[in-house]
Amino acid sequence: MPGLHLDTRDQALLDGKQGKAMQFAMKIIVAAARIDRAESLIEVSFAHINSCFYSGRAHLDFVQFLLQHNAQLAVPTWTNTGLVALDDFSIRDPFASDEVSEARQLMEAYVQLGCKPVWTCAPYQLPGRPQLGDHIVGSESNAVSFYNSVIGARSNKYGDFFDVSSALTGRVPLTGLHR
Template sequence: MLDGAHGAAAADAVRLVLDFARAVGASRLIDCVCAHVDGCLYHGQASLDFVERFVSLGGRVKVPTTLNVGSVDLIHPDLFIGDPALGSAGKRLMEAHVELGCTPSFTCAPYQTLFRPRLGDQVAWAESNAIVFANSVIGARTNRYGDFIDLACALTGRVPDYGLHRNENRRAGAILELVGFEDADADQAGGIAVAAGLSLGRSCGETIAAITGLPACTSEDDLKALGAAAASSGSVAMFHAVGLTPEAPDLATATGGKDVPVATRLGPAEVSAILAGLSTVPDGSALTAVALGTPHFSLAEFDRLMPFLDAAPFAVPIYVNTGRHAWERLVADGRAARLEAAGVTVVVDTCTYVTAILRELSGAVMTNSGKWAYYAPGNLGVDVAFGTLADTMVSAKAGRVVRA
């Protein structure tokens, strides 16, 4: 590659990967089986210049490469209400990545697509929640690859052999203990997972934690929410959920047999306090919208949402972010039409906390996503109410924050 045998784009990309490997102290590169690129979200001209260079050099990714959310919904372009120039540049950035051979998935949940890696696979993934999910829930192996280096890894099919690619760095060094949640139901499990994730990010930082005491009904979507919250509030790239994730059948396996400290212990009171802290407005406050799907809504989450549509019409707009893979299924099985008839706007290719889609921001927005609640006040300047899926839907009906 360095000698140009694979083209000028690959030569440039492998130089970047080698320089990065030296910076992190890796002694060699290893093959990766796939990549997920976060750099297709427009952050300025440098984002576009970087990718256009590889396009001009005739670059092609060497491994299957999915794309994270972009700045616009290419399927529903009329949803974008921001600066047209930014929308145009964002659209071009998304298209340029596709010209490099990337799959136009445009989802922050590539693990919900056909490109989901397997246990033990070495991958080059960016996007904070996807990184945590790959390492923790799937047991694939990736470090926190950011913009630019993610594409360089995809163009070479190589990653530096360091960090979470190596067995010895994947053991838990702390314990997050949950107590008193044995009888929690499926709706409660999501909130418990979000609280555990936020606490994990704040108390453990980059230290891998083993989480004990999660409810037995904890779903993959709950673990997705846990990882997203943890990556939002801290530098978490991996956790072990004892008895639930593949590298933690028991605590001893998760820690490698070492005696590690309990960093945090959470009971019902602590979890309630953490979740209450996500809301910037009190119960009873007026709403202007409901925002769901950060990370992107799965088909299983749409299954849970559909019965709530019987309460339509709703007092405020409801936005649900999801990926194209889910959208295609919703269209095919008729659920997309039912969602539209109920006044639900399905947003594809992007997310409502990173781009201008919400029409009205004068009041609070309610969400069941810890990540959306964590970032939206700073990104959008909006007040937020956090609740379960049931809470958000009864609130959408009432037009104010109420609890199911």
């Protein structure tokens, strides 16, 4: 089987010509592509990310690295649910624990990165959702199922960090439901 072919833009990202954050993101995409034995990457037009949901300190460290190195989203990117409510402290005191405080910081960091803060696991109910034939990045399982089966957009179920890396690069491996 032939190896992964990168176009000049992908190779420039991988070589770090757009900075450390973009290089790191492309390394994640390329590693996943090689694991899946993809021969190429394709463009995506939208992302709905789950990396904004706090599952430990690594999530906050990851987005802080991206911000410190001037990462820029390549596609419109919406947020999945978060661990805390940013607008209603009565639901959960934002300073109740380190976990809650870091979850709040994480959510705010993704807004700072440029994500549209929809904070929903059902983004397909919102205006501006993907359309038939769109290749997208989905990380919420019910949304991925809805996009693929009802709308006719195409997405694999992507995990944390990969979802943001794809939103930054605008690329995913040509594998699975993208074929």
